Amino acid sequence: MTTAQVAHAMAACGTPVHPDLVVAWEQGTHAPTDRQLFSLADVLWCDVVTLMGVRPRTLAERRLARQLTVERLAERIGMDAAAYRAAEAQQHWLGDAWQTRALVDALGLSLPELIGIMGREEELAGLLRAAVDGRWKAYVEPVAELAVVDATRAGDALRTMHAEFSAFAERYMGHLVGLNGDARLKEVAAERAEFLRRLVDHFWELIGEGGEAGEADGPPPYPVGWQ
Template sequence: MSHPSPPFRSSHPPFSPAQARAARLRIGLTPEQVIAAIGQLGVHRPVQALMCWEAGTVAPSEAELFALADALWCPVPVLMDLRPRSLREHRLARQFSAERLALRIGMDLRDYVRAENDHHWNGTDRQTLVLADALGLEPDELLRVIGRAGELDALLRQAVEGRWKQFTAPLARLVGVRERAVVDAVRTLHQEYARFNERYMGHLVARSDTARLKEIATERAAWLHGLADRFLHLVGHDERR
């Protein structure tokens, strides 16, 4: 016996009535023409539905939002009036239904819906890579969406402070890039971190003044703070070569 899919906590996607009206006026369509256009896309609604969307009294469903975006030649994020950040928002921006995206990445629909509702991703490495490809996510965006940005920071700290080679495979899986690119990036980071330590110890042995030691320590702290961004930049540069 089949079981119904768990409902989304929000039945309607984010929507900006002002942006929808502005998009329609920008291309010079009447409400009747927009309704006719979305009807050709298989979404049949009365003109009053569009008037309610533009007035903000009713929000369109996901299917209605997708059809409206196509009819207005307008990107979905513009109609949502936001920069996608959550998993659901990125899915909507790419005009995927939950069913279609779950099928694309090979995940049970209930598990996928739960991931969106709970903001907790439990997909396999392969499912995560396919998700990134389907939604066009860069490594840093992917990590934020699936809630693993903190894991990246922790792995990188351990890599630069210790025996870095053992961390290349986990890092490659985490960010979804070739291990060769990660090896080159982490080797570079390890060398940069070592130079900070060499400079600090050199000044310490030379009995430099405390201000100079503090300056180097502050530079190292700033470098560590931007470690993930530096790593992703190096990986991206290597991937493009």
């Protein structure tokens, strides 16, 4: 197709553009708007990700891959468009539990993926490390809020992880008292280190189904989200 043919086809799809603009997109001097990108993908019979040329990593890229404008996605998740746009720009999600579930459903994400996109996985890991090595009950609410999961499920996961971590200390002390040698002590220490390395993954395994953020058929009775 020539650039004129592309522009003509896009106009037929309800997105008129000048052929010179198509040239600018090809040369990389201009970027299409969301609607222009979606129309261009339809005209060229390809998916949006192919035109983007990258594997979607950010919240904005995941939205574009689903051919959703900010306004359309905001409407689907029950959020003000300006607030959602700010969340994308700042990579900082402030949605409540219902909005979070609606978001992951709309973008085809899981809760672990959303936390990773927002750059909060290390923060979750820090809370989990503190929980397994201390009074786990004090961390139920912070973990549930950050991970946007049911507090009961979060508590069950933390209780299990705390017991598993405590078992390492008991085994270590048992070998130490029994004078079983450095090899056994090093083995337990290595297992303990691997357990700590996989804390976040293990947490989601215990939560199951990528986490639960509440049903998406109505707003929650109270807000739970990232502040």
